[in-house]
Structure formats: structure tokens, C-alpha cells
Amino acid sequence: MEPNIKEVAGRIRALREDMDLTMQEMADATGRTVSEYAAQESGEQDLSFTFLYKCAERLGVDVIEILTGENPHLSGYSLMRADEGLSIKRRAGFEYLHKAPHFKNKLAEPFLVTAPYLEEEQDVPIHLSYHKGQEIDFILKGTLRFAYENHVEELEAGDMLMYDSGRGHGMIATGGEPCVFLAIVMKPQDDSIS
Incomplete structure (x- = not known):
């Protein structure tokens, strides 16, 4: 499963608006200018893992919720077989396969x-x-x-x-x-x- 960049960006925007945070506050939290942040929140630019992680941190949610729109739900253990996981392709061809996307409170x-x-x-x-x-x-x-x-x-x-x-x-x-x-x-x- 590969998250759609426009959907991910839309979730970030919706969470920001729900929390009454300004673009400036999110730009500060992610280490970007307001225009850089706006381009990423609109889905015009690729979203690096670092950007997603910092957004999740500021918004108080698991990064998986931003990527998939779902809350992780497993609490005992999580097993991912060799080729399984949440695929995230970011940063000049780097491929990240999240190996425990459904485990909560990681x-x-x-x-x-x-x-x-x-x-x-x-x-x-x-x-x-x-x-x-x-x-x-x-x-x-x-x-x-x-x-x-x-x-x-x-x-x-x-x-x-x-x-x-x-x-x-x-x-x-x-x-x-x-x-x-x-x-x-x-x-x-x-x-x-x-």
C-alpha cells in the first residue's frame, strides 16, 4: 500500500485546521518557511519522512494516522512478513517499508x-x-x-x-x-x- 500524497497532505491540513494551528506554527514545527510548508501541505511537493514525523509530533498523532487516515489498533504484538508493510517512497527514490504500521503507542x-x-x-x-x-x-x-x-x-x-x-x-x-x-x-x- 502506497499512501497518496494529496490525501496525506489533506489529512495534515485537516488536522492543523481542527487544532486551530496556523501555517506559521506548522512551518516552525517542521523547520520550513511558510511558503515551503504551504507547498507541502497542498501536496505540490513530496513529503519527506522527517516532515511527516515532525507534523505528526506537532499534531499529537501517530505518523501512520497521517499516512493512512487510520489509527494503529494492535497492542499485543504486530507481525509483518518479509514483503509486507506500509510502503512509503520518499526523498529521491528512497523506499521505506514501515514494518509495524498497525501497532499502537509505538x-x-x-x-x-x-x-x-x-x-x-x-x-x-x-x-x-x-x-x-x-x-x-x-x-x-x-x-x-x-x-x-x-x-x-x-x-x-x-x-x-x-x-x-x-x-x-x-x-x-x-x-x-x-x-x-x-x-x-x-x-x-x-x-x-x-
Whole structure:
């Protein structure tokens, strides 16, 4: 299942309006200008995972509710088979497969991520993202260049990172092929998204 960008953007707008939040307040919460935020809320621009996560955080909902319009409902356990999950294709071909979309009150968001190999990214600075919390990335297949503020690390299958995701971080696949990794995005301890 791939969420429709216009529907997702419409849910963000409806939640913002229901909460009587201004575009300026949401722009501040997502780290964008009002015009950038407006373009994303209207569905004119792609919605990055970081943007969706920050919207969910500010709106006080689970990111899955924004993506699907449904509240997660499982509380005991959630099982997703190898090819199952909520597919989210964002950011220059990155594919995120959310592996527990129906589990409620998650302390973390688990994703199987496929980073495409793009030749044009190999010799330019890596785009950095920021979102509150921590993240664990475990490389399953391929190689990955990871940038964290001014540090750069080269990773391969079996390597694992854990980092403060509130600081600048980004990654690209290297080695001529996509990189597949498990990303566990953990929410800040003082924040709870139902």
C-alpha cells in the first residue's frame, strides 16, 4: 500500500485546521518557511519522512494516522512478513517499508529502507535531515556513506549505527548498487504519540 500524497497532505491540513494551528506554527514545527510548508501541505511537493514525523509530533498523532487516515489498533504484538508493510517512497527514490504500521503507542518506528545508488550523489555533500529522538540503522545489504554533521563513515552489511537524530544526518548508497538497511526511529522519551 502506497499512501497518496494529496490525501496525506489533506489529512495534515485537516488536522492543523481542527487544532486551530496556523501555517506559521506548522512551518516552525517542521523547520520550513511558510511558503515551503504551504507547498507541502497542498501536496505540490513530496513529503519527506522527517516532515511527516515532525507534523505528526506537532499534531499529537501517530505518523501512520497521517499516512493512512487510520489509527494503529494492535497492542499485543504486530507481525509483518518479509514483503509486507506500509510502503512509503520518499526523498529521491528512497523506499521505506514501515514494518509495524498497525501497532499502537509505538516507542519507535521500524522501517526497512532501500537507498538507491545515484551516481550524481557520489561527489557532492550529503543532504542532512533533523528529527528529535534517536535512530538505529543496521546495514543488511550493500554499502552506505553516512554523514553526521562534519563526520563521514563508510558502512557495509553487518554494520550498525546509533545516533542522535536531532543533529544533522544523511546517507547515500555507494558501491554501484542500492543499500538496504533496517532503520529504527526512536521518539524522544518526553514525547508520546498515540
